[in-house]
Amino acid sequence: MAKDPLLMLAGQPLEQLSLLESRIEEAAEEEIVRPLPATQEEFTAASFAPDQLRTLRNRLYRLGYLANDSERDNIDEELRLAVRQFQEETGELTLDGWVGVQTWQALQELFAFEPPTELTRWFRKGQMTDALHRAVYLRLLTFGMLDPEPQASRAAPFDTGLAKWDRVLDCLGANPVSANRDVAEFGRLEWLFDLDRILSFIYEKRRVIYKRLMERSEPDRRLIRGFLVCLLKIELWLLGYEGIEPDRASSQPLRRRMAGGGKRTRYADSPLYAAIRQFWRDQHMAVKYDEPLEVLVRTASKLGEVYNGDPSEEVHGEGQAMRLIAALAEVGDKLQDAWKQVAWGARVWDGVKRVWRFLSRLVHRVVLSITDLVQRKLAWVIRAAHHAAAHACSILHRGFRIFSDSVDFLFCRELKGSTREVAIRHDRDFDFRVFVSNAASMAGVATVLDGLRGRTERFHVVLRVCGTFITLAVASAQAAAGPWMWWRLIRTLIQLHEDITNEDARLIAAPLLA
Amino acid sequence: MSVKEAVKKFQDAVEDFSSLDVESYMGDVVAEIQGTEKGSIIDWEKLIGQAKAGGTVSLKLASHFKCDGDATLFVANGEIPQAVQTAHDAAVAAGRQIRKDLLDLFSELIKGSK
Numbered sequence: 001m002a003k004d005p006l007l008m009l010a011g012q013p014l015e016q017l018s019l020l021e022s023r024i025e026e027a028a029e030e031e032i033v034r035p036l037p038a039t040q041e042e043f044t045a046a047s048f049a050p051d052q053l054r055t056l057r058n059r060l061y062r063l064g065y066l067a068n069d070s071e072r073d074n075i076d077e078e079l080r081l082a083v084r085q086f087q088e089e090t091g092e093l094t095l096d097g098w099v100g101v102q103t104w105q106a107l108q109e110l111f112a113f114e115p116p117t118e119l120t121r122w123f124r125k126g127q128m129t130d131a132l133h134r135a136v137y138l139r140l141l142t143f144g145m146l147d148p149e150p151q152a153s154r155a156a157p158f159d160t161g162l163a164k165w166d167r168v169l170d171c172l173g174a175n176p177v178s179a180n181r182d183v184a185e186f187g188r189l190e191w192l193f194d195l196d197r198i199l200s201f202i203y204e205k206r207r208v209i210y211k212r213l214m215e216r217s218e219p220d221r222r223l224i225r226g227f228l229v230c231l232l233k234i235e236l237w238l239l240g241y242e243g244i245e246p247d248r249a250s251s252q253p254l255r256r257r258m259a260g261g262g263k264r265t266r267y268a269d270s271p272l273y274a275a276i277r278q279f280w281r282d283q284h285m286a287v288k289y290d291e292p293l294e295v296l297v298r299t300a301s302k303l304g305e306v307y308n309g310d311p312s313e314e315v316h317g318e319g320q321a322m323r324l325i326a327a328l329a330e331v332g333d334k335l336q337d338a339w340k341q342v343a344w345g346a347r348v349w350d351g352v353k354r355v356w357r358f359l360s361r362l363v364h365r366v367v368l369s370i371t372d373l374v375q376r377k378l379a380w381v382i383r384a385a386h387h388a389a390a391h392a393c394s395i396l397h398r399g400f401r402i403f404s405d406s407v408d409f410l411f412c413r414e415l416k417g418s419t420r421e422v423a424i425r426h427d428r429d430f431d432f433r434v435f436v437s438n439a440a441s442m443a444g445v446a447t448v449l450d451g452l453r454g455r456t457e458r459f460h461v462v463l464r465v466c467g468t469f470i471t472l473a474v475a476s477a478q479a480a481a482g483p484w485m486w487w488r489l490i491r492t493l494i495q496l497h498e499d500i501t502n503e504d505a506r507l508i509a510a511p512l513l514a
Numbered sequence: 515m516s517v518k519e520a521v522k523k524f525q526d527a528v529e530d531f532s533s534l535d536v537e538s539y540m541g542d543v544v545a546e547i548q549g550t551e552k553g554s555i556i557d558w559e560k561l562i563g564q565a566k567a568g569g570t571v572s573l574k575l576a577s578h579f580k581c582d583g584d585a586t587l588f589v590a591n592g593e594i595p596q597a598v599q600t601a602h603d604a605a606v607a608a609g610r611q612i613r614k615d616l617l618d619l620f621s622e623l624i625k626g627s628k
Binding site: 013014015017018021022400403404407408422424426429430431432433434435436437438440441442445446448449452453456459460463464466467 | 540596
């Protein structure tokens with residue numbers, strides 16, 4: 001087999017980086033990966049898979065920024081205005097009306113069930129930003145705390161929903177009691193945005209929660225039943241169980257008595273109950289139909305247990321990326337078709353972290369080999385891989401843009417942002433000449449220097465990420481051939497995804513300085 | 515500009531990373547930059563000429579760092595204004611960081627490829 005050109009460029013990292021950039025561009029053209037736009041000019045429909053564009057429209061609609069959930073696959077003025085309004089309401093994004101890594105990440109935090117949502121980021125002077133307000137409204141709606149409305153309208157009875165949410169927390173015994181009103185307010189929102197925490201809590205308190213609920217009034221039990229129905233629909237939908245989705249309908253019965261006579265009573269399972277039964281089967285266990293509230297509590301508790309198992313069970317030295325790669329390699333020749341069949345819809349962008357934890361537990365605890373796992377849950381594995389590769393690819397794509405911009409900056413003799421108070425110039429070897437005016441103020445100096453520091457810091461992160469990417473790509477090229485042509489790139493991107501920290505991603509996604 | 519174009523530009527331009535020089539000047543910078551060409555607020559040649567000639571702009575601080583870690587520092591007589599010191603220190607930090615990052619990229623990857 002011919003040697004990979006990447007290996008023939010050993011010792012020439014910048015040439016290797018150029019080659020890898022070309023490969024990512026080719027992979028994007030073949031729709032193997034989908035990097036988010038890196039610049040405003042790239043924000044066109046062609047930069048998105050139609051499913052991803054629909055996901056973007058749907059999210060903006062659910063948050064109330066678009067009037068209709070149209071399935072249009074173009075980028076029109078209405079969409080740009082909606083994006084701009086969202087950016088404005090976050091209080092921290094640049095108002096440019098296009099979606100790159102930064103705006104997409106903000107939408108992920110506020111809309112998706114994918115952790116982490118750093119709530120403090122979305123407060124200004126102790127008050128929720130308008131964007132967070134909408135996200136809270138949507139969460140309340142999704143958990144059945146508000147009457148179903150299609151959109152996160154500001155005129156909605158927000159306080160009523162929050163009061164119901166407080167009652168849910170109180171019924172579960174999770175109420176964040178604090179003498180400080182602000183702390184209590186923040187605490188209840190933390191529960192609202194942290195599904196892992198809710199499920200862990202139910203698991204830890206499973207012995208007392210059901211008993212506690214049975215002592216509550218019937219309206220309270222109905223409220224909790226509705227909440228658990230919504231919660232399990234979200235969780236099981238995120239895990240990829242068929243037939244359900246977070247539809248905010250909280251009154252769905254688990255089983256319904258069938259019409260007709262006969263000696264034996266027959267029931268029809270609701271889609272939720274069918275999913276619950278399948279979930280238990282996947283644990284190699286069966287759920288006994290009993291009092292609906294008990295079934296719901298037991299299932300939520302089991303999910304909490306599966307997600308939060310003993311960390312000592314983790315296989316030492318084997319990261320998630322390597323296990324995901326091993327699982328993909330098992331797919332063999334079918335990987336290419338399977339990869340292309342996964343749509344870039346909502347589920348690629350949501351709940352992937354919990355899906356992967358869930359899969360890991362299945363492999364580890366239920367004596368399910370990776371081969372079995374792949375055969376049974378192929379779509380889940382591919383979905384997790386798609387997400388990881390897409391995230392790493394978007395960060396890299398943006399990183400390439402910053403690299404180029406930084407080189408421009410480095411070779412532009414005058415530091416962009418120089419003023420009449422402070423002017424900085426460097427030559428081709430980055431030797432600096434600094435001129436400070438007699439009239440310079442410390443504030444004026446600080447502004448120019450902040451720009452210099454910001455660029456230097458970002459260049460540092462980009463070079464580190466690019467360096468890691470090259471190292472991983474070389475290692476991948478040296479490894480044995482994979483199941484299909486793009487295997488090495490996919491493998492590299494999945495490994496890189498694990499290496500990129502949230503801080504790296506945020507810094508790279510930040511707007512380029514003028 | 516793609517990475518490929520940036521790399522080309524980079525290779526054509528870089529001359530020497532082995533040492534770092536930072537010079538900081540203070541003076542009537544505003545007077546020196548009046549009447550400059552349209553599109554650029556600073557006439558660098560004029561400024562540097564003035565600095566060299568000991569005109570309205572004078573050298574306050576100079577630092578020379580060699581790759582082996584040796585440093586030579588120049589401090590002008592009299593008190594160094596805080597703004598000059600701060601800007602000088604920031605330029606030194608940026609220059610050293612950029613060199614280190616680029617050298618790390620080259621040395622680590624070349625080391626790893628052997």
